[in-house]
């Protein structure tokens with residue numbers, strides 16, 4: 001593993017703490033967050049992670065915010081019986097108590113539209129998750145290489 | 154009717170249902186499922202289109218004859234499926250090592266308005282060096298997709314932007330240009346690599 005990637009991964013473990021006095025979203029743990037470097041800023045980026053609900057209440061993720069992209073949104077890729085892939089917004093995501101929801105290649109992704117800066121391998125960017133109970137959680141997402149296949153690169 | 158007869162009829166009836174279900178599965182989803190002719194790519198020798206590769210050379214289906222080929226469609230503004238497919242293929246090629254040295258591996262853009270030759274060249278440079286990137290005019294792109302029985306469509310997104318829906322399967326052809334098989338998106342590597350090996354082995358048999 002390259003030093004910069006190790007640094008980025010170590011940094012990603014210092015996930016932000018949720019805001020106080022909310023019901024449920026403080027029990028969300030984000031694991032294995034990663035994204036791919038971009039070529040310039042014209043193409044949209046994508047980020048992936050696992051959202052684990054360690055609490056006893058269902059938690060609903062409403063949306064995303066990040067200084068990296070003007071229009072972040074949760075998307076889902078679908079492949080039909082003819083092998084044709086399409087993607088579109090999923091709206092909100094519910095994470096039942098004790099369960100995990102994975103954002104992974106070919107499934108759901110944090111779609112980062114209108115990048116404000118280039119995504120550079122080895123760096124990280126903050127991504128804020130907004131929940132229905134009013135809580136927010138900011139995660140530092142490591143940026144891996146363009147050809148990365150998962151959180152390990 | 155005696156209890157015994159009833160039981161016999163019952164077992165027979167269940168067997169018939171089970172057998173019918175099995176036959177149905179075999180024909181529709183199982184090994185007996187026919188490859189729908191309309192969706193099977195034409196042989197490369199019957200395709201007709203012209204594109205430019207990442208090095209600026211004029212290429213077409215005939216450029217692929219003589220070696221086995223792996224061809225797939227996508228676009229470089231695709232944040233999820235395309236980089237995943239390109240990195241999966243890079244992984245398969247790494248697994249196959251020298252065995253795959255002569256294989257043609259081609260990524261054809263369905264979005265030539267944004268994917269110029271230069272854009273394709275830069276994009277493919279981040280993946281396995283065997284992967285070529287072909288770009289053509291809108292008309293040639295249509296002709297190529299028609300030959301592979303691939304489909305694609307421009308879809309408007311928020312903020313005056315667009316994305317492309319497209320066939321995400323990878324098509325395998327033998328050295329003569331005959332269609333060999335498809336690797337579907339999401340197919341695990343345990344299936345993909347042996348499929349490629351089979352096409353390579355066939356190429357070897359034909360030349361020896």
Ligand SMILES: [Cu+2]
Pocket residue numbers: 075076087088109111232233
């Ligand atoms: Cu998307």
